[in-house]
Amino acid sequence: MGILDDIRRHYRQGGILLRIIYINVGMFLLLHAVALVAWLMGSQAPQALLWVEVPSRWQVLLTRPWTLLTYCFAHYDVLHILFNMLWLYWMGRIFLEFFTPKHLAGLYVLGGIGGALLYVAAYTLLPPLANENSYLLGASASVLAIVVALAVYTPDYRIGLLFLGQVALKWVAVVCVLLSVLGIGASNTGGNIAHIGGALVGLWFALAIRRGRDITAWLNRSIDWLAGLLRREGRPGRPSVGAPVGGTAWRPGNRTARHTATNEPTEADLDRVLEKISRSGYASLTDSERDILFRASRRR
Numbered sequence: 001m002g003i004l005d006d007i008r009r010h011y012r013q014g015g016i017l018l019r020i021i022y023i024n025v026g027m028f029l030l031l032h033a034v035a036l037v038a039w040l041m042g043s044q045a046p047q048a049l050l051w052v053e054v055p056s057r058w059q060v061l062l063t064r065p066w067t068l069l070t071y072c073f074a075h076y077d078v079l080h081i082l083f084n085m086l087w088l089y090w091m092g093r094i095f096l097e098f099f100t101p102k103h104l105a106g107l108y109v110l111g112g113i114g115g116a117l118l119y120v121a122a123y124t125l126l127p128p129l130a131n132e133n134s135y136l137l138g139a140s141a142s143v144l145a146i147v148v149a150l151a152v153y154t155p156d157y158r159i160g161l162l163f164l165g166q167v168a169l170k171w172v173a174v175v176c177v178l179l180s181v182l183g184i185g186a187s188n189t190g191g192n193i194a195h196i197g198g199a200l201v202g203l204w205f206a207l208a209i210r211r212g213r214d215i216t217a218w219l220n221r222s223i224d225w226l227a228g229l230l231r232r233e234g235r236p237g238r239p240s241v242g243a244p245v246g247g248t249a250w251r252p253g254n255r256t257a258r259h260t261a262t263n264e265p266t267e268a269d270l271d272r273v274l275e276k277i278s279r280s281g282y283a284s285l286t287d288s289e290r291d292i293l294f295r296a297s298r299r300r
Helices: 003-013 016-040 045-051 067-073 080-096 099-127 140-152 169-182 190-208 219-233 255-262 266-279 287-299
Strands: 157-159 165-168
Touching: 016 067, 016 080, 067 099, 067 190, 067 266, 080 099, 080 140, 099 140, 099 190, 099 219, 099 287, 140 169, 157 169, 165 169, 169 190, 266 287
Parallel strands: none
Antiparallel strands: 157 165
16 A cells, blocks of 8 residues: 555645646556456457547537546557656646646646637538547647647747757747647647647637736636535535635634635745745745745736
């Protein structure tokens, strides 16, 4: 049980980026274990993936609406998940320098949904694809949403690429989108269409943030509400009077609760975070401390 305990501990203590990666890896192992058992029993192994893949026909999608979410946490093979998770980890760490963990989670999900919807629309409306029966799987649309959002928000941020040296994020995003456009009509037409859908969501997110709007806010509120509901269902007794679902009731002297209630960090909160950065570096911050830093920077 030592390995499982370590995994649970790392999952609980890790930030949202590592949690998303853990979910992807766990889903990959589970689906392929089910596929292996099905193969040993004489069934077709790929049938296990049908319950998480997005079908290209909207009539089938209506019977499996959950696939709009599950498909972006599942992958076909080792190279598929390895490339996507490395790309997600690399871009996700940069993303968290400018945005909060909730932004990352919300954009990951919305990017996946946007990619899936454009994929289904293309197979419904485009004559060359109308008669094809296809399925979509993988986190590429979600990852590309994060890449494009970064490139639009901070286009001149430079990253090091093998053989190319320092390259601005805007050119990385341009090349990724261009390759997806040029890939339409090739062997992975559906996947490339989904990539474009994810890129459009990333563009929408960055432009909205510049105008002071957060397109992920409603999704994160829904997730918080559901998490709070599940916590209440799992605990006996009534919640404390005045405590919001998924939050903490504010009381005098409760600085953390006041930050949650007002969404505005105090100067003491900010000083504490800045002191921790000077002492241990940005990577040592918790999700809540990064949220304080982000909100303070937006306010100023």
